[in-house]
Amino acid sequence: MITRVRSGDQEAYAVLVRRHTAVAYRTAVLLGGGMDAEDVVQVAFVKAYHALGGFRDNSAFRPWLLRIVANETRNAVRASNRRRAATARVSWLGDDDLLVPDPLTEALSSERRAQLLDAVRDLPEAQRLAVTCRYFLELDEEETATVLGWPRGTVKSRLHRALRRLRTQLEGSTHPMPKEGAGHDR
Template identity: 60%
Template structure:
C-alpha cells in the first residue's frame, strides 16, 4: 500500500488513514493529548504523508506512524500541561484499563476502587514511565513496537518499564495491584 501512495494514489493513503485512525487516536489520548487528540492525529497523518519518502521499505507502518503520533502527543501534552485537568486523562485511562472482576457485585466495587488507585498512580508517574506503561499495557504494544513508537532502544524500554512497575508497586503498596494493568490478554506479547 505504501508503494501505491508513493506512486501518487491518494485512495491508498486514505485507506491507511482508515485502518490506523483508531490506534492513532487512542495513542494520542493515552499519551496525554487530551482535548487536542484529534488535532494531534491530523497533524501526525499529514507529517507521516510528508515523510513517506523516508519510510523504510518492508518496515511496519503502524509503529512508525504511532511514533509520529507519540511525538506530537508529547508536544501537545507539554504545551497544555497546566491547562489540562487530571480528571479528563483519568477518565480515558479508566476506560482503557480492563476490569479486574468478572461480575461479582462486591468484587466489581472493589475492582473499581483498585482500578481508580492504579490509574491515579499511573497518571503520577514521570513522563517516560507513564509513556512506557501506556504503550506496553494500555495500547498492548510489544516491547519492539513500544521501542519504535517511543524512539528508544529496546533495552531502555525494558529498564524504564521495570522501574515504572517498581514505582507503581511502591506507590500502591500492593505488588498484585500492578497485575491489573496486564489484564486478560493485555500486554502479553513479547
Template identity: 50%
Template sequence: MARAIAGDQAAYGELVARYTALAHRTAYLLGAGADAGDVVQEAFVKAYRKLGSFRPDADFKPWLLKIVANETKNLHRGRRRRNLMELRLATITETVDHDDPGTLVDDSRATLLRAVNSLSDHDRQVVTCRYLLDLTEAETAQTLNLAKGTVKSRLSRALTKLRPLLEEVAHDR
C-alpha cells in the same frame, strides 16, 4: 503501503481509516487528553508528507505511532500541566458506589490509570505503550524512538514504582 507511497490518496485513506482509533488512543493515553483528535490529525498530515522517507521494509504502525508520540510531546513541550484524564478519573472515583460490586471494576481501572499517571513522563509513556496499548517491546521502542534496552529498563523501574501504589489500594479494600 506501496500504493500510498506511490501517491495513491485512496490507499493512504485506507491507512488512515485502519489506524485512526489506535492513533487517537495512543495520543490520549500519552497525555494529549482532549487535544488527542488534533494531535492525530496533525500526525496523519505529517506522515503523509513524510511518506517519501518511509522505509519499505519498516512497519507502518510503529512509524505512525512514533509521529503521534512526537506530536503529543510537541503539544506539551515547555509547559507542565496535569493530565485531563486524571481529573476526570478523580471525579469518577468520587462517585463510585463501593457497595455495588459492578463499580469495583471501574474503581480499579481508575486507580490503575491514576497510578500510571503519577509516573514520570518517560515511565508513563513506556507503560502506556507496552501495557495499555498492548504494543510489543520492539513496537514500543520504535514508537518512542528508544533502544529496546531502554524500554526494558524503564518498564522495570516503572513497575517497581507502581507495585506499592497498587498493593496499597488492594489492602484498603
C-alpha cells in the same frame, strides 16, 4: 500499500488512515492529549503523509505512525501547559475555573482503575510512556521501542522500574499488576 501511496494513490492513504485512526487516537489520549487528541491525530497523519519518502519499506507502518503521534502529543501537551501557565499568570479567574477535567479520567468507572491510572500518571515521563505503549496500547517491546525512539533494552529497563514502582504504590490492592517478564518479548 505504501508503494501505492508514494505513487500518488490517495485512496491507498485513506485506507491506511481508516485502519490506524482508532489506535492513533487512543495513543494520543493515553499519552495526555486529552481534548486535543483529535487534532493531534490529524496533524500526525498529515506529517506521516509528507514523511513517507523517509519510511523504510521493511518497517511496520503502525509503530512508525504511533511514534509520530507520540511526538505530536508531547508537543501538544507542552504547548497546552505553556498556555495554561500563561493564562494562570494573567487570569482573574479562580483556580477552580482553570481546571479542565480529563475526558479519560471521567470515562473511567472503576475506582481501582482510576487509582492505577493515577499511579501511572505519577510515574516519571519515560516510565509512563513505556507503560502506556506496552500495556495500554498493547504494543510489544520492539514496537514500543520504535514508537518511543529508544533502544529495546531501554524499554525493558524503564518497564521494569515502572512496574516495581507501581507495585510499591499499589501494594495491598486487589488489582493484579503484570508480572515482570509476563507478556514481554524477550
